[in-house]
Every structure is written in structure tokens, then in C-alpha cells.
Amino acid sequence: MPISETWLLPDGVADVLPEQAQVIERLRRQALDFLAQRxxxxxxxxxxxxxxxxxSLSALNHDLDLVTFKIIDQISGRLLGVRADMTPQVARIDAHVRPVSGVARYCYAGTILHTKPQGLTASRAPLQLGAELFGHDGLDADLEMIDIMLGVLNVAGYQEGLHLDLGHVGLFRSLVEVAGLNKDQELALSELYQRKALPELKDFTASLNYGSDFYELGRLSGDLDALTQHLSQDILNHANFHQALTSLQTAIEQIESRWPQVCVGVDVVELRSYHYHTGLMFAVYAPNHAMPLAQGGRYDGIGEHFGRARAATGFSCDLYRLVANQFAQVELIVAPSGREQDLQDAIANLRQQGRHVIQLLGQDQLDSVPQATHQLVNNNQGWQVQTI
Incomplete structure (x- = not known):
């Protein structure tokens, strides 16, 4: 490779320079403090x-398996995976490493790695922040997770214009169960729902048991009132379908009450990773953002792989995406070189105030610190900070 190309990074990977790194680090600390307080x-x-x-997740979520880098461990000879999501690791901690009784709440922030970007503008090395709640299978846990997800976005400065999409995989799964569909039919249906391909959906469902119900589920996926008027009574009276529908309706009412500034929408055939999710699913969008700012949902039983199946719900987000195009304007004070006690005291006092101070080295001049915004000068009133 020519020397001129050795500094290039792989597609989807980027350096984070000081002006943005400070924004990201500030948000990481604020978000983790917010979660710790809860x-x-x-x-x-x-x-x-x-x-x-x-x-534990890859077996259920084929998409996750595809984005996981796999390498050989030169010590053991066994196959290693580079984490593409921190949820299975936290599930391992809950199930085996720290198996507390009752409800357990964890949060995390760290870099993950994907074989391919998960969106046109997505990074292959996102800085994932998230939270997981284990040990409670009720709707209250899902609502708490949505509350803290929206709270984290508020901390990040997203306070207006948010749109929350809700779904529930139980609706589709119970309909598949009642209709007695095989795996191939189930996969074909989920793919049609994901593409919103209504003409194809109508043709495909024409020969299925409860075909009209499957079609109406796709056609009216965003209108629960209309959906309940067009589905058959067999489906509406099915225990699992009724429970999922009631949970979704209750969640909408609760969220609209708690977060009146958030626009709440429904898509009952949003089936991303539906083999992994087991209940309520949610994703938050903002204007001018094609990808969700944060997303999550219920995934009961994830710990079974580690010998302890637990009810679980969680959310995650990419801090890089939350602060895209945000840059810090940081005050940087330059102090002259020298070891005089009054100068050192002045520098120490400024740093104790939380201000950023660089002291020049040797014979360096002010122009050796091009990012400086202020300088420390000695006048008749002692050491003073002046704007450059």
C-alpha cells in the first residue's frame, strides 16, 4: 500500500476529534448519571x-449473527466473537455471574463492532449506551424502560419533535398460532410486512387460514381502532392476541399521559428481530433522522442459554448518532511558562474552578497553542484571564 494511503480507515469507521469527543464524553457521563439515579x-x-x-442472541436473531465479527483465539483455539451488542453479555451477568433474586437493573456504555453498517450513515463501531431490566414480566417494566429511554434522549437535548413507534410481536405470533402456519409461511409473511407490500400480501394471504385477518393486520397496522373492527372475533377473543392488544393499548395511554410532547404511533407489523423480541417493541425517531435514535423491547427468556431464563426488557442507542454534527466550543486558557509561586497558584485556582489551562513550555509562544481562546496575563491587579 502506498504511504499516502496508510492513514485511511476502513469504511464505516472514523476518528472522533476533540471538538466532538468532548460532546460525546459529556453526554456519556450525563446519561450514565441519569440512569444511576434511577x-x-x-x-x-x-x-x-x-x-x-x-x-444466546445470535441463535434467535439471525441479523445479529451476521454483523458479529468472528476470530480464532490463538490461546485456546476456540472461536471468539467481537461483541456486536452488549445485551447478551449483560444477560450472562444476570443469569450466571451475578444471579440476584428479584429485579435487577443494569446499564452500560461501550464500543461495539459490526461487520457492516446498520444504515446508510451508521458507524460500524457504534458507541452503544443502554439499560436492561431483568426479573419483571409486567407492562410496568416496559413502561419504565420507555420512560428512561425518553429521559436519556432529553438529556441529549432531544426534547421536542420526538416520535415513538410502538409494536407488539404477540399480535403476529398469536395469529400465526391460530392459523397453524408453518415456518416458511411465517417467514414469508414477516418479510411482506416489513416491505409493506400490500398487493403481494393480499395475494399471499388469500389461500391462508384466517387470510383476511393477516391482510387486515398489514393494511391497518397503524390504526388499532380500525384493526379491531376488521379482525374476526376468533382472533380478537384469542387469549394471547387479546393480552397483546390490551398491553399495547395501555402502553399508548400511559405514554401519552406521561409524555404529552411525544407523538406516539403504532405499527403492529414492525417485526424487526421478532424471533428475538417477545412482547412490546419500541423505537424513537426525530425529524431529519432516518434511523431511530434509540430502540428496544421485551426479550423474555434470554438467560436460558446460561441456565437461568428471566423476564427482560431493555433499550440501547448509539451516542455517536445522538451527537452527530454537534461540536464543543471549549474555552482554553494559555498561561506563560515559569515556576513562580503566584503564577502556579493562579493556574491551580483556575483548574479548581473547572477551567482548562495549558502552561507554555520553555520558550514557546502563544501561537504554539492554535486552539487557545484566552491567555493568563499579569497586570497591576495580578494574574488575569483575557480573551485572545
Missing amino acids: GYQLVYTPFIEYLESLS
């Missing part, structure tokens, strides 16, 4: 693990 305990997880550990 009882979410911080954990650090390893960047690599044996692939079997990470496969």
Missing part, C-alpha cells in the same frame, strides 16, 4: 467472548 447499576463487559456466550 437504580441502574453500571457494568463493563469484555470486547470479545467465546462465540457460544454471544450466541
Whole structure:
């Protein structure tokens, strides 16, 4: 490779320079403090693990398996996976490493790695921040998760214009169960729903048991009132379908009451990773953002792979995406070189105030610090800060 190209980075990977790194780090600290105040305990997880550990999600979520880098461990000879999502690692902690009784709450922030970007503008190495709640299978836990997700976005400065999309995989799954569909039919339907391909959906469902219900589920996926008027009574009276529908309706009412400034929408056939999710699903969007700012949902039973199945719900977001195009304007004070006590006292006092001070080295002049915004000068009133 020519020397002129050795500094280039792979597609989807980028350096974070000081002006943006300060914004990201400030948000990371504020978000983790916000979560800690609500009882979410911080954990650090390893960047690599044996692939079997990470496969607790990969086996259920084929998309996650595809974005997981796999390498050979030169010590053990076993296959390792580079974490593409921190959720399975936190589930391992809850199930095996720290198996507390009752409800457990954890939060985390760290870099993950994807084989391919998960969107046109997405990074292959997102800085993932999230929270997980284990041990409670009721709607209250899902609502708490949505509350803290929206709270984190508020901390990040997203206070107006948010749109929350809700879905529930139980609606589709119970309909599949009642109709007795096989796996191929189920997969074909989910793919049609994801593409919103209504003409194809109508043709495909024409020969299925409860075909009109499957079609109406796709056609009216965003209107629960209309949906309940067009579905058959067999489906509406099915225990699992009724429970999922009631949970979704209650969630909408509660969220609209708690977050009146957030626009709440429904898409009952938003089936991303539906083999992994087991209940309520949610994603938050903002104007001029094609990808969700944050997303999550219920994924009961994830710990079964580690010998302890638990009810679980969680959310995650990419801090890089939250602060895209935000840059810090940081005051930087330059002090002259010298070891005089009054100068050192002045520098120490400024730093104790939280201000950023660089002291010149040797014979360096002010122009050796091009990012400086202020300088420390000695006048008749002692050492004073002046704007450059």
C-alpha cells in the first residue's frame, strides 16, 4: 500500500476529534448519571467472548449473527466473537455471574463492532449506551424502560419533535398460532410486512387460514381502532392476541399521559428481530433522522442459554448518532511558562474552578497553542484571564 494511503480507515469507521469527543464524553457521563439515579447499576463487559456466550442472541436473531465479527483465539483455539451488542453479555451477568433474586437493573456504555453498517450513515463501531431490566414480566417494566429511554434522549437535548413507534410481536405470533402456519409461511409473511407490500400480501394471504385477518393486520397496522373492527372475533377473543392488544393499548395511554410532547404511533407489523423480541417493541425517531435514535423491547427468556431464563426488557442507542454534527466550543486558557509561586497558584485556582489551562513550555509562544481562546496575563491587579 502506498504511504499516502496508510492513514485511511476502513469504511464505516472514523476518528472522533476533540471538538466532538468532548460532546460525546459529556453526554456519556450525563446519561450514565441519569440512569444511576434511577437504580441502574453500571457494568463493563469484555470486547470479545467465546462465540457460544454471544450466541444466546445470535441463535434467535439471525441479523445479529451476521454483523458479529468472528476470530480464532490463538490461546485456546476456540472461536471468539467481537461483541456486536452488549445485551447478551449483560444477560450472562444476570443469569450466571451475578444471579440476584428479584429485579435487577443494569446499564452500560461501550464500543461495539459490526461487520457492516446498520444504515446508510451508521458507524460500524457504534458507541452503544443502554439499560436492561431483568426479573419483571409486567407492562410496568416496559413502561419504565420507555420512560428512561425518553429521559436519556432529553438529556441529549432531544426534547421536542420526538416520535415513538410502538409494536407488539404477540399480535403476529398469536395469529400465526391460530392459523397453524408453518415456518416458511411465517417467514414469508414477516418479510411482506416489513416491505409493506400490500398487493403481494393480499395475494399471499388469500389461500391462508384466517387470510383476511393477516391482510387486515398489514393494511391497518397503524390504526388499532380500525384493526379491531376488521379482525374476526376468533382472533380478537384469542387469549394471547387479546393480552397483546390490551398491553399495547395501555402502553399508548400511559405514554401519552406521561409524555404529552411525544407523538406516539403504532405499527403492529414492525417485526424487526421478532424471533428475538417477545412482547412490546419500541423505537424513537426525530425529524431529519432516518434511523431511530434509540430502540428496544421485551426479550423474555434470554438467560436460558446460561441456565437461568428471566423476564427482560431493555433499550440501547448509539451516542455517536445522538451527537452527530454537534461540536464543543471549549474555552482554553494559555498561561506563560515559569515556576513562580503566584503564577502556579493562579493556574491551580483556575483548574479548581473547572477551567482548562495549558502552561507554555520553555520558550514557546502563544501561537504554539492554535486552539487557545484566552491567555493568563499579569497586570497591576495580578494574574488575569483575557480573551485572545
